[in-house]
Amino acid sequence: MVDRTGHRTVPETPRRTDRLSGPRYGNRPTMKDVAARAGVGLKTVSRVVNGEPGVTPETERRVQESIDALGFRRNDSARVLRKGSTASVGLVLEDLADPFYGPLSRAVEEVARAHGALLINGSSAEDADREQELVLALCARRVDGLVVIPAGDDHRYLEPELKAGVATVFVDRPAGLIDADVVLSDNFGGARDGVAHLIAHGHRRIGFIGDMPGIHTASERLRGYRAAMEDADIQVEDAWISLGVTDPERVRRATEEMLSHPDPVTAVFAGNNRVTVTVIRVLTEQSRQVALVGFDDIELADLLQPGVTVVAQDAAALGRTAAERLFRQLDGTLRAPERIELPTRLITRGSGELPPAD
Amino acid sequence: MVDRTGHRTVPETPRRTDRLSGPRYGNRPTMKDVAARAGVGLKTVSRVVNGEPGVTPETERRVQESIDALGFRRNDSARVLRKGSTASVGLVLEDLADPFYGPLSRAVEEVARAHGALLINGSSAEDADREQELVLALCARRVDGLVVIPAGDDHRYLEPELKAGVATVFVDRPAGLIDADVVLSDNFGGARDGVAHLIAHGHRRIGFIGDMPGIHTASERLRGYRAAMEDADIQVEDAWISLGVTDPERVRRATEEMLSHPDPVTAVFAGNNRVTVTVIRVLTEQSRQVALVGFDDIELADLLQPGVTVVAQDAAALGRTAAERLFRQLDGTLRAPERIELPTRLITRGSGELPPAD
DNA sequence: CTGAAAGCGCTTACAG
DNA sequence: CTGAAAGCGCTTACAG
Numbered sequence: 001m002v003d004r005t006g007h008r009t010v011p012e013t014p015r016r017t018d019r020l021s022g023p024r025y026g027n028r029p030t031m032k033d034v035a036a037r038a039g040v041g042l043k044t045v046s047r048v049v050n051g052e053p054g055v056t057p058e059t060e061r062r063v064q065e066s067i068d069a070l071g072f073r074r075n076d077s078a079r080v081l082r083k084g085s086t087a088s089v090g091l092v093l094e095d096l097a098d099p100f101y102g103p104l105s106r107a108v109e110e111v112a113r114a115h116g117a118l119l120i121n122g123s124s125a126e127d128a129d130r131e132q133e134l135v136l137a138l139c140a141r142r143v144d145g146l147v148v149i150p151a152g153d154d155h156r157y158l159e160p161e162l163k164a165g166v167a168t169v170f171v172d173r174p175a176g177l178i179d180a181d182v183v184l185s186d187n188f189g190g191a192r193d194g195v196a197h198l199i200a201h202g203h204r205r206i207g208f209i210g211d212m213p214g215i216h217t218a219s220e221r222l223r224g225y226r227a228a229m230e231d232a233d234i235q236v237e238d239a240w241i242s243l244g245v246t247d248p249e250r251v252r253r254a255t256e257e258m259l260s261h262p263d264p265v266t267a268v269f270a271g272n273n274r275v276t277v278t279v280i281r282v283l284t285e286q287s288r289q290v291a292l293v294g295f296d297d298i299e300l301a302d303l304l305q306p307g308v309t310v311v312a313q314d315a316a317a318l319g320r321t322a323a324e325r326l327f328r329q330l331d332g333t334l335r336a337p338e339r340i341e342l343p344t345r346l347i348t349r350g351s352g353e354l355p356p357a358d
Numbered sequence: 359m360v361d362r363t364g365h366r367t368v369p370e371t372p373r374r375t376d377r378l379s380g381p382r383y384g385n386r387p388t389m390k391d392v393a394a395r396a397g398v399g400l401k402t403v404s405r406v407v408n409g410e411p412g413v414t415p416e417t418e419r420r421v422q423e424s425i426d427a428l429g430f431r432r433n434d435s436a437r438v439l440r441k442g443s444t445a446s447v448g449l450v451l452e453d454l455a456d457p458f459y460g461p462l463s464r465a466v467e468e469v470a471r472a473h474g475a476l477l478i479n480g481s482s483a484e485d486a487d488r489e490q491e492l493v494l495a496l497c498a499r500r501v502d503g504l505v506v507i508p509a510g511d512d513h514r515y516l517e518p519e520l521k522a523g524v525a526t527v528f529v530d531r532p533a534g535l536i537d538a539d540v541v542l543s544d545n546f547g548g549a550r551d552g553v554a555h556l557i558a559h560g561h562r563r564i565g566f567i568g569d570m571p572g573i574h575t576a577s578e579r580l581r582g583y584r585a586a587m588e589d590a591d592i593q594v595e596d597a598w599i600s601l602g603v604t605d606p607e608r609v610r611r612a613t614e615e616m617l618s619h620p621d622p623v624t625a626v627f628a629g630n631n632r633v634t635v636t637v638i639r640v641l642t643e644q645s646r647q648v649a650l651v652g653f654d655d656i657e658l659a660d661l662l663q664p665g666v667t668v669v670a671q672d673a674a675a676l677g678r679t680a681a682e683r684l685f686r687q688l689d690g691t692l693r694a695p696e697r698i699e700l701p702t703r704l705i706t707r708g709s710g711e712l713p714p715a716d
Numbered sequence: 717c718t719g720a721a722a723g724c725g726c727t728t729a730c731a732g
Numbered sequence: 733c734t735g736a737a738a739g740c741g742c743t744t745a746c747a748g
Contacts, residue, residue, distance in 0.1 A: 106454040
C-alpha cells in the first residue's frame with residue numbers, strides 16, 4: 001500500500017490474519033521500504049540502524065524520520081542468517097516448574113545476557129526422547145550454545161553437532177557415551193557428609209530413600225550413603241534402602257514400611273527435595289522421633305519443628321558455572337572437555353541432630 | 359575442504375574459533391552440499407528433508423545417505439526467514455528464580471509446544487527499562503507472540519508492534535496505556551475473602567502488609583482488604599496498613615511495629631508469598647498468638663504449626679490461559695482485547711482460624 | 717519426478 | 733560519504 005506521496009501506509013486495524021498468509025511477518029516495513037521513503041540506498045539505512053559511522057547528520061535525520069514514520073524494527077532473523085551467530089543459547093532442563101531449576105535458569109540467563117544472548121528454554125519432562133527432540137530443535141535453530149540437564153543417558157545423537165562446533169555443557173548429570181563438559185554438585189561427598197552427620201549423632205540404623213537408580217545423582221548419593229556407613233563399620237540392611245520414583249505415594253509407602261519394621265531405622269537420609277517433603281509429612285505423623293537429613297535445601301525448612309537439616313547444593317552456581325564455561329568454549333579459549341564438581345554445604349537446623357529414639 | 363572423491367571432509371577436531379569468523383555456523387554442510395554430493399538438485403534435497411512427496415525411493419536413498427554422511431541438519435534460521443513465522447513465543451517475567459513463575463512458565467511452554475513453538479524466556483528483574491529492552495529484542499527476533507508479566511506501567515512502546523500484528527497477552531498485571539489482552543487473578547476478590555475470613559473468626563483489628571502501592575496486584579489486594587473491612591463496618595486505622603518493598607528487612611520491621619502498638623492488631627493479612635514467609639518468621643517469635651492469612655500459596659505451608667491459611671492463585675492456569683489466548687490471536691479467531699479474571703481459592707489450614715488473642 | 721531461478725531481509729565486500 | 737551487487741541457507745512458484 002503506497003499512497004500518492006510515495007509513503008507506505010499502514011492500516012489502522014491490524015490485519016492479523018495476514019501474518020499467516022505471507023512471508024512478510026505481518027506487513028512490517030523492511031530496510032528497503034525505509035530506504036525508498038528516505039530516498040537513500042539500502043546500505044545507508046543499515047548504517048543508521050546499526051549506528052555505523054559515515055553518514056551525514058542530514059542523511060541520518062531523513063533515515064531516522066523514515067524509520068519512525070514506518071515503525072521499522074530490524075528483523076534479527078535475517079541478520080542472524082547473514083552473521084552466522086544467533087546470539088542465543090538453549091537450556092534444556094527437566095521441568096521449569098521445579099523450584100530447583102528456577103535459580104539455575106536465572107543464572108544461565110544472566111550470563112547469557114552479559115554476552116548479549118537470549119535464552120531459549122525447554123523442559124524434557126525427564127523423558128529422553130523429548131530431551132533429544134528439544135536439543136536437536138535448538139541445534140536446528142543454530143543456537144550458539146547449549147546447556148543441558150540430561151534426562152537420557154545416551155547422547156551420541158549429539159556427536160555430529162559437537163563436531164560442527166555447537167558449544168555444549170551438561171549440568172547436574174554427566175553426558176552419556178560422549179565426551180563433553182559437565183558441571184556437577186559433589187553428590188557423593190554431600191551425601192556421605194550428611195549420613196556421617198547422622199552417625200556422629202549416634203545413629204546406626206539409617207534409611208536411604210532416593211530417586212530411580214538410573215539417575216546419576218541418585219546413584220552417586222547412594223554411593224555416598226554406603227561410603228559413610230562403611231567408614232563407620234555399619235552393615236547396611238536391604239530394608240534400609242528404597243529407590244524409585246519420587247512421587248508422594250511411592251515415597252510415603254517406602255517411608256512407612258521402613259518405620260514399621262520390627263527393628264526400625266532411627267534416622268532417614270532423603271535423596272532429594274521432593275523426597276524430603278514427603279518424608280517430613282510421614283515423620284510428623286509418627287509418635288516416635290526420627291532424625292532426618294535431606295539432600296537439597298527447601299524453602300521454610302528453618303520454620304518447621306524441628307528445622308530440617310539439609311545438604312544444600314548451590315543451583316545458581318551450577319547454572320552460572322556452566323554458562324560461563326559455555327561462553328569460554330565459544331571464545332575458543334577452552335581445550336579438552338572437563339568435569340567440574342561444586343561443593344555442597346551441610347546446614348544443621350535440628351532434624352539431623354535428634355538422637356536415636358530407643 | 360573437498361577430497362578427491364568429491365566428498366566434503368569434516369576435520370576430526372572441531373575448529374571452534376571458526377564459528378566466530380565466518381558466516382557458516384561452524385562449518386556445517388548446507389542443502390547445497392548435500393545436493394552436490396548426492397548429484398541432485400537443491401529442491402530435491404529440500405523435498406527429502408521435509409518429507410514432501412514426489413521423490414523416487416532410489417533418489418531419496420541417495421539423498422539420505424548424503425545427509426547422514428555429511429551430518430546435515432536443516433538450518434531453521436534460514437527456513438524461518440523465508441516462511442515468515444519463527445515458531446517461537448517470548449515470555450517476559452519478573453524473575454525466573456521466583457517459585458511463582460515456575461509453573462506459569464511451564465504452562466506457557468506446554469501450550470507453545472502443542473503448537474510447535476519454542477519458548478524464549480527473559481527476566482525483567484522488576485525493571486521497566488529492562489522489560490522494554492527484552493520485549494523489543496523479542497520483537498526484533500520476530501517471535502510469533504509475546505506473553506508479558508509487566509514490570510513497567512507504560513507500554514505505549516509496544517504500539518507499533520501491536521499494529522504490525524505481534525500477538526500479545528499480558529499476565530498477572532494489566533498493560534499500561536495501551537489496549538491489550540490481559541489475564542489476571544481476582545486479586546480484589548481473593549483479598550476481600552481472605553480478610554472476611556479473619557473477620558468471621560472474630561478479628562476486628564487486622565493488619566495489611568503488602569507490596570509497593572504502584573504494583574497493580576498490590577493495590578487491588580489492598581482494595582479487597584478495605585472492602586472487607588468496610589463490609590464489616592470496621593474503621594481501618596493507618597497504623598494497620600504497611601506498603602513497600604517485600605524484602606525481609608522492611609517486612610520484618612513493619613510487622614514488629616504493627617505488633618508493638620499499644621492496641622495491636624490480632625491478625626495479619628500478608629500481601630504476597632514473600633511477605634507471608636517473613637511474617638511467619640516474626641510471628642513465631644511472638645509470645646502472643648496472631649492470626650495470619652497470606653495471598654499466594656507457599657510450599658510446606660501445611661506442615662508449619664499452625665498450618666498457614668492462604669488465598670491461592672493458580673499460576674499454571676494463568677500461564678495456560680494466556681498462552682491459549684495468544685494462539686487464538688494468531689489463528690485470527692479473536693477480535694477485541696479482553697480482560698480475563700481467574701478465581702482464587704481460600705485454603706484453610708489453621709493460622710487463619712486462630713481466634714483473637716486478648 | 718526433478719530442478720533452476722527468484723526471493724525472504726538483512727550484512728559483507730567492494731567500488732565510486 | 734554512499735550505494736549496487738552478491739550472498740547467508742533455506743522455500744516458493746514455476747517450468748520441464
